Every structure is written in C-alpha cells, then in structure tokens.
Amino acid sequence: MEEIHTASNVTEVESCIRSNDNSRNLIISSTIPESCKSQPCVLGIDEAGRGPVLGPMVYGTAYCPKDNNEELLKNLGCADSKALTEKKRDDILDSICKENAWLGWMVEIISPNVICNSMLRRQKYSLNEVSHDAAIGLIRKVIAAGVNVREVYVDTVGPPESYKKKLSEIFPELIITVASKADSTYPVVGAASICAKVSRDSALKSWTFQEGIQIENNAWGSGYPGDPVTKKFLSENIDPVFGFPQLVRFSWSTASKILKEKAVLVEGDEIDDEEEEGENKKTRSIRNFFKPKADENVESPVVEERHAFFKERCLQVCETL
Amino acid sequence: MSITLNINTDVLESPKTSSVHSMPFYIDHDGPANVSKYFSSYLKPSSSDNALDASFRGLPLKGTSISVPDGFKGLIFTETNQHQAEDDERNFFLKDNFNKITYWNYDKLPSKNDAIVSALDWIHISQAVSILVLNQQW
Numbered sequence: 001m002e003e004i005h006t007a008s009n010v011t012e013v014e015s016c017i018r019s020n021d022n023s024r025n026l027i028i029s030s031t032i033p034e035s036c037k038s039q040p041c042v043l044g045i046d047e048a049g050r051g052p053v054l055g056p057m058v059y060g061t062a063y064c065p066k067d068n069n070e071e072l073l074k075n076l077g078c079a080d081s082k083a084l085t086e087k088k089r090d091d092i093l094d095s096i097c098k099e100n101a102w103l104g105w106m107v108e109i110i111s112p113n114v115i116c117n118s119m120l121r122r123q124k125y126s127l128n129e130v131s132h133d134a135a136i137g138l139i140r141k142v143i144a145a146g147v148n149v150r151e152v153y154v155d156t157v158g159p160p161e162s163y164k165k166k167l168s169e170i171f172p173e174l175i176i177t178v179a180s181k182a183d184s185t186y187p188v189v190g191a192a193s194i195c196a197k198v199s200r201d202s203a204l205k206s207w208t209f210q211e212g213i214q215i216e217n218n219a220w221g222s223g224y225p226g227d228p229v230t231k232k233f234l235s236e237n238i239d240p241v242f243g244f245p246q247l248v249r250f251s252w253s254t255a256s257k258i259l260k261e262k263a264v265l266v267e268g269d270e271i272d273d274e275e276e277e278g279e280n281k282k283t284r285s286i287r288n289f290f291k292p293k294a295d296e297n298v299e300s301p302v303v304e305e306r307h308a309f310f311k312e313r314c315l316q317v318c319e320t321l
Numbered sequence: 322m323s324i325t326l327n328i329n330t331d332v333l334e335s336p337k338t339s340s341v342h343s344m345p346f347y348i349d350h351d352g353p354a355n356v357s358k359y360f361s362s363y364l365k366p367s368s369s370d371n372a373l374d375a376s377f378r379g380l381p382l383k384g385t386s387i388s389v390p391d392g393f394k395g396l397i398f399t400e401t402n403q404h405q406a407e408d409d410e411r412n413f414f415l416k417d418n419f420n421k422i423t424y425w426n427y428d429k430l431p432s433k434n435d436a437i438v439s440a441l442d443w444i445h446i447s448q449a450v451s452i453l454v455l456n457q458q459w
Contacts, residue, residue, distance in 0.1 A: 250379025
C-alpha cells in the first residue's frame with residue numbers, strides 16, 4: 001500500500017513535494033471529513049500537466065456531501081483551474097483546505113520518470129492507461145479511507161464512452177459521469193482541477209535536480225513543448241550519454257528528437273523506435289557487433305562448432321583483442 | 322602482433338572502488354561519463370521485487386549485483402595509444418579492479434537465462450576439469 005501524506009494548506013503541500021524523492025510518485029491528501037463518511041458524497045476527478053514535456057502529471061480528486069454541493073463549491077470559487085491565475089488558484093486551495101469539515105481532496109503526483117518508464121516498457125502502457133489507472137487509484141483510495149462515494153464526475157481522457165464503461169465495470173455501485181470540460185461544468189471537478197494544478201505547478205517550480213545541475217532562476221518554463229524557455233532548457237541541458245535530467249519526459253517526441261540530434265547513439269535489439277520504420281532504418285542491430293567478421297579472401301577453414309554450453313554463454317577463446 | 326598487459330601491483334591490490342555497470346544497450350561512446358550524477362543517484366531497490374531499479378534515458382531497467390567468484394578478480398585495462406595496423410604492438414594498462422558487476426536488463430528481471438550470469442558457471446566447471454587433468458597419473 002502506498003504511503004499517503006497529509007497536508008492542510010498550500011504551504012504544507014509545497015513542503016511535502018520538496019521533501020519527496022521526485023523520481024517516485026507522491027500521494028497527498030487532506031484529512032478525511034467525518035461528514036463525508038456518514039453522508040452520500042459526490043467526487044470529482046481532473047488532471048494537470050498531461051501535455052508538457054517537463055515535470056510530473058498530477059491527478060486530483062475532491063469530494064463532499066452531495067446536498068447543496070454545487071452552490072457551496074461555487075462560493076469557494078471552484079471552476080476550471082486554467083481560467084484562473086496562479087495566485088487565485090493557491091488562494092482557492094487554501095479555502096478548500098479551510099472547509100475540511102465537509103470538503104476533502106487527494107492528489108497523486110506522477111513522477112516524469114514513472115511516466116517515461118511506463119510508456120517505454122516492453123509492453124506498451126499508454127499515457128491514457130496511466131491516466132485511467134491514476135483516476136481509478138484515487139477513487140479506490142478515497143473509498144478505502146471510508147468516504148461514502150455515490151457519484152463520480154470525471155474529465156475525460158480519450159473517448160468518454162469507453163472510459164465510462166471501464167469505470168462502471170470497476171465500480172458498478174457508483175453513478176459515473178464522464179464528460180469533456182467537466183471541470184467547468186461540475187464544481188466538484190473544478191475543485192479537483194485546482195488541487196491538481198496547484199500541485200503540478202508547485203512540483204515543477206520547486207524541482208530539485210538529483211543530477212546536481214543548477215539552472216539559473218529555475219528557468220525551465222512551463223514545460224510545454226512550444227514554450228521558448230522550455231525549448232532553450234532542453235537544448236542546453238543534454239548529457240551526451242544519459243540525455244536529459246529526469247525532469248524531462250524522454251517519451252515525448254520533442255525530447256527524443258533532440259537526443260537523436262545531439263546525444264550519442266544508443267541502440268538495443270529490444271528498444272522500439274517507431275520513427276525509424278521503413279527507409280530510415282539504416283542503423284545496425286546490436287547483434288551485428290558480436291558477429292565474427294567474414295573474411296572473404298580466405299577460403300573458410302572447417303570451423304569446429306563450439307559446444308552449446310559455450311555458445312549459450314557467449315564464451316569464446318580469446319587469443320587476440 | 323604482440324599484446325602486453327601492464328599490471329601495476331598497487332592498482333591490482335588496491336581496495337575495490339570501481340562500480341561496474343553492464344548496460345543492455347550499445348552506447349556509441351568511449352570515455353568518461355556522468356554515471357554517478359545521472360545514473361547511480363537514481364539506483365534503488367525495487368519496491369515490487371528483489372531486483373534493483375534504475376532508468377536510462379527514460380527506459381526502465383531491472384538490475385542485479387553479480388559477484389566475481391572467490392579467488393578471482395575483475396580487472397579493467399585501458400589502451401592509451403589507438404592501434405593503427407593489425408600487427409601493431411599493443412599495450413594495455415591495468416586501470417582498476419572490481420569484485421562485482423551490476424548487471425542491467427531492459428524491463429526484465431535478470432536470471433540464469435542471461436549469458437553473463439550463466440557464463441560464471443564455466444569458472445567452476447573449468448576448475449573441476451583442470452583438477453581432473455592435473456591428478457591424472459602418466
């Protein structure tokens with residue numbers, strides 16, 4: 001079971017993020033309001049930082065008793081987090097935290113390293129699946145904490161119909177609504193989007209490089225591939241062997257294209273490189289490096305077959321280097 | 322062509338400081354690399370199995386520590402002059418020694434199916450075979 005950290009204001013969220021190992025995921029939660037255990041609740045889910053090439057993706061959920069929730073949440077200013085300023089979002093999260101008698105929240109900060117590792121596994125695990133599983137995980141954790149969840153509102157990832165079907169199969173007892181732009185339609189999703197966005201911004205801004213590199217004025221920008229500050233950061237922070245620091249999502253084409261141009265070649269039999277299909281595929285397979293060179297001028301002598309024991313272990317008699 | 326291995330006994334007997342990583346890729350680089358900053362700093366025991374976890378350019382790696390068998394030593398040699406022709410004289414110098422390798426697979430637990438792990442069988446077998454020959458009465 002993953003550890004769940006508790007925070008009761010924006011400052012605590014920030015210090016929790018800073019003290020965590022940023023190559024791993026982090027779950028932060030409010031305390032669970034007693035009223036959410038006794039009364040039927042609505043729960044909203046939204047995400048922040050799905051598109052950027054830098055930093056974590058954050059899944060957020062907010063929940064509260066169903067009665068009168070829309071008006072109470074609107075009074076707090078819960079709306080689409082993207083339409084608000086950063087300061088305003090911080091203030092609203094603090095307000096959300098102050099209403100802990102009836103309003104709870106939880107976020108999962110998915111490390112950029114975990115995103116890359118997932119997407120670059122042997123068995124492809126798409127960003128959509130990562131997202132769905134994060135949402136499912138949050139619902140499970142909130143229910144496990146004792147919250148009486150009845151209705152779930154989710155901002156869609158991929159086609160809403162199949163996502164809704166997936167969620168309904170896992171949670172048959174819940175009424176599930178999956179919609180695009182749910183964060184502006186349902187205040188409880190708006191609240192979730194604020195929790196997610198504040199955490200995402202904080203994690204990106206306060207990133208400490210375990211590689212020990214220092215960036216003046218923390219100038220890596222928003223992380224969106226189109227941001228000139230982000231572009232500059234990417235082109236100036238390349239290690240020829242290891243590529244980028246782990247703030248960067250290697251699985252984004254923006255990142256892999258830069259590495260292809262500016263870092264040393266890395267290849268392996270089992271790494272898929274979809275962009276190299278067809279005519280561009282000029283690079284040799286790693287196996288070629290281990291094949292003995294055929295000497296065309298010499299009539300090939302009768303070579304005694306090595307015993308399978310040695311062949312399987314790649315053992316050869318070494319007389320020259 | 323002749324090959325000379327220059328073994329400095331100080332280096333041979335020095336405490337084993339080098340950490341050697343076997344990577345599951347061909348990396349087109351020969352020279353120093355920022356291993357401790359970019360790689361070892363993220364190396365940690367896995368939470369789901371008893372392997373080691375690390376990443377290389379975002380790729381998930383599974384690793385295990387392989388000890389050099391008792392009575393043996395791992396040696397690292399460097400060649401200072403690039404050799405030109407086939408029959409040039411070649412000089413290798415002992416750079417460091419090691420007693421374990423961290424062996425990495427790409428998203429797959431290291432096992433006896435990996436050549437490097439099973440290759441060490443030969444050390445025991447070769448000893449057994451040699452003893453047999455040495456004890457032979459002629």
